[in-house]
Amino acid sequence: MITAADCTAGAVSAEERFRYLLRLADTSLVLGQRLSGWVGHAPTLEEDLALGNITLDLIGQARLLLAYAGQVEGRGRDEDQLAFLRDAPEFFNVTLAEQPNGDFGQTIVRQALLDAWQVELYHSLIGSTDEQLANIAAKAMKECRYHWRFSCGWLVRLGDGTEESHARVQAALDGLWRFTGELLTPDALDAHMASHGIAPPLAVIRSRWEARVTAALEEATLRQPPPAYFPWLGKRGVHSEHLGQLLTEMQHLQRLHPGATW
Amino acid sequence: MYTQALDSPGVGHAALASADEAERERRFQERIDRDEKIEPKDWMPEAYRQTLIRQIAQHAHSEIVGMLPEGNWITRAPSLRRKAVLIAKVQDEGGHGLYLYSAAETLGVSRGELIGQLLAGRAKYSSIFNYPTLTWADIGAIGWLVDGAAIMNQIPLCRCSYGPYARAMVRICKEESFHQRQGYEIMLTLARSGTRAQREMAQDALNRWWWPSLMMFGPSDAESMHTAQSMRWRIKRFSNDELRQKFIDVTVPQARFLGLSIPDPDLRWDEAGQRYASGPIDWSEFQAVLKGEGPCNRERLGARRAAHESGRWVREAAAAYADKHGDRAGAGRPGYAQAS
Numbered sequence: 001m002i003t004a005a006d007c008t009a010g011a012v013s014a015e016e017r018f019r020y021l022l023r024l025a026d027t028s029l030v031l032g033q034r035l036s037g038w039v040g041h042a043p044t045l046e047e048d049l050a051l052g053n054i055t056l057d058l059i060g061q062a063r064l065l066l067a068y069a070g071q072v073e074g075r076g077r078d079e080d081q082l083a084f085l086r087d088a089p090e091f092f093n094v095t096l097a098e099q100p101n102g103d104f105g106q107t108i109v110r111q112a113l114l115d116a117w118q119v120e121l122y123h124s125l126i127g128s129t130d131e132q133l134a135n136i137a138a139k140a141m142k143e144c145r146y147h148w149r150f151s152c153g154w155l156v157r158l159g160d161g162t163e164e165s166h167a168r169v170q171a172a173l174d175g176l177w178r179f180t181g182e183l184l185t186p187d188a189l190d191a192h193m194a195s196h197g198i199a200p201p202l203a204v205i206r207s208r209w210e211a212r213v214t215a216a217l218e219e220a221t222l223r224q225p226p227p228a229y230f231p232w233l234g235k236r237g238v239h240s241e242h243l244g245q246l247l248t249e250m251q252h253l254q255r256l257h258p259g260a261t262w
Numbered sequence: 263m264y265t266q267a268l269d270s271p272g273v274g275h276a277a278l279a280s281a282d283e284a285e286r287e288r289r290f291q292e293r294i295d296r297d298e299k300i301e302p303k304d305w306m307p308e309a310y311r312q313t314l315i316r317q318i319a320q321h322a323h324s325e326i327v328g329m330l331p332e333g334n335w336i337t338r339a340p341s342l343r344r345k346a347v348l349i350a351k352v353q354d355e356g357g358h359g360l361y362l363y364s365a366a367e368t369l370g371v372s373r374g375e376l377i378g379q380l381l382a383g384r385a386k387y388s389s390i391f392n393y394p395t396l397t398w399a400d401i402g403a404i405g406w407l408v409d410g411a412a413i414m415n416q417i418p419l420c421r422c423s424y425g426p427y428a429r430a431m432v433r434i435c436k437e438e439s440f441h442q443r444q445g446y447e448i449m450l451t452l453a454r455s456g457t458r459a460q461r462e463m464a465q466d467a468l469n470r471w472w473w474p475s476l477m478m479f480g481p482s483d484a485e486s487m488h489t490a491q492s493m494r495w496r497i498k499r500f501s502n503d504e505l506r507q508k509f510i511d512v513t514v515p516q517a518r519f520l521g522l523s524i525p526d527p528d529l530r531w532d533e534a535g536q537r538y539a540s541g542p543i544d545w546s547e548f549q550a551v552l553k554g555e556g557p558c559n560r561e562r563l564g565a566r567r568a569a570h571e572s573g574r575w576v577r578e579a580a581a582a583y584a585d586k587h588g589d590r591a592g593a594g595r596p597g598y599a600q601a602s
Contacts, residue, residue, distance in 0.1 A: 039336055045326070249338060262341045262344055
């Protein structure tokens with residue numbers, strides 16, 4: 001875990017840049033892995049295709065970011081070695097991304113809260129001093145804008161639909177809200193990246209995210225839950241119990257056949 | 263006495279109508295024989311319409327149910343590239359389902375109605391999707407064999423007499439041919455450059471998928487109920503057995519290239535016929551699977567019903583929202599209300 005004391009005062013070390021890239025990469029990968037569970041099971045054929053599209057975008061983002069992270073790390077690990085051969089404490093996705101799909105309402109709430117965050121984050125990362133990251137962000141931002149349009153549209157429809165849909169989506173929001181603090185509260189690594197212009201200050205992302213989400217919840221006639229006490233820190237490798245299960249499933253073939261190519 | 267009935271007005275009309283009908287059918291058949299496309303608003307015999315609805319709906323249902331066995335491996339795909347390709351492929355199947363339901367709708371039946379028949383167990387879909395996907399190699403075998411067999415069946419449908427179906431098939435065939443290649447590429451990786459365990463996995467998949475793939479072409483010509491009329495209407499252009507033979511002839515050399523053996527002890531090259539002669543198909547298995555007694559019939563239909571039932575509140579919410587807000591933000595896109 002990188003703490004304030006570990007962050008180099010001057011330049012950004014390869015290790016720090018690698019860790020930060022994994023926060024972005026793993027969030028897209030884990031969220032994509034979760035969403036992929038919907039393919040073939042969505043409420044309508046149109047939604048099935050839409051969720052499949054979003055999943056493909058997220059996996060695509062993860063591949064670009066992991067490949068770049070592997071390059072920065074300089075130990076010869078490629079996207080698959082990073083995706084399939086790391087254990088949960090070495091994953092740095094935000095904890096919200098790994099939460100289970102639940103019903104369609106829970107999936108939509110998780111998606112909307114993360115889409116709003118990714119749109120703003122990638123939008124700012126386009127101006128990163130890290131040129132390669134800036135290029136990836138430019139592509140990802142466009143995709144995430146569509147994701148937000150989809151998830152926000154459904155959040156509003158479900159929130160302001162029937163009594164049942166309202167109750168379901170409010171319950172999902174109440175259950176997932178506690179994971180949002182992590183998205184918006186900077187730790188030492190976030191601050192260090194911001195001070196070098198590699199990433200935006202999270203305070204900026206917080207205010208834009210809050211504006212987006214508050215407006216969406218209002219239109220959806222949903223009640224915003226109070227801030228939670230417990231600070232989840234998936235981005236520092238401390239996860240909920242769900243990530244280990246997710247990785248067990250995702251990684252099993254690579255683990256079972258070491259060194260095989262597929 | 264015998265002629266009395268002819269004087270009654272009703273019968274006179276019927277006689278006229280049927281003479282009229284016969285003339286229309288004659289002209290319809292002439293158009294078919296000239297290879298003209300029949301379009302939704304054109305006159306067509308009721309039996310032609312019903313045959314097409316049955317066939318297109320079965321095809322659409324097969325695409326949708328077919329998402330399930332392959333979807334079973336999305337979360338476990340062994341590399342990120344394979345995962346992305348598999349998701350895209352399964353998504354293509356969903357897209358095919360959409361075009362095909364739309365093609366069926368041009369014949370006056372709604373998607374909701376057709377899906378209702380599927381969920382009620384009254385509609386058929388391809389027997390192949392009632393077999394389980396047990397290892398990653400099954401994803402390769404499905405692409406190679408199942409999509410390969412589907413292409414054999416479907417390429418002639420691009421020239422089918424019904425315009426909307428023929429046009430949907432042009433696009434579907436392009437995508438299926440990509441699917442077939444990705445499946446074969448998985449098999450190549452496993453069988454030619456894989457470890458021993460991977461080669462065994464590939465052979466095991468071929469052993470399990472070979473015979474069910476041959477059954478995909480349907481009963482032999484002698485047993486097939488619909489073939490002759492469908493050929494006359496140019497819905498179908500080749501018989502089940504002709505297509506099956508073509509598939510065998512193309513696939514056997516592909517298996518050889520992989521270094522895998524086809525699980526048919528009677529398979530041999532017939533020099534005189536310039537084709538492969540193969541062993542008998544176990545049609546009792548085919549009939550059992552069609553009747554719902556295949557290994558995964560219950561699971562497949564169960565999964566479709568579960569998705570439909572657990573999505574009901576979502577579709578209702580979308581419809582309620584569209585009512586409240588006058589269809590704002592496209593909430594009432596087609597497909598929500600009708601499929602409830």
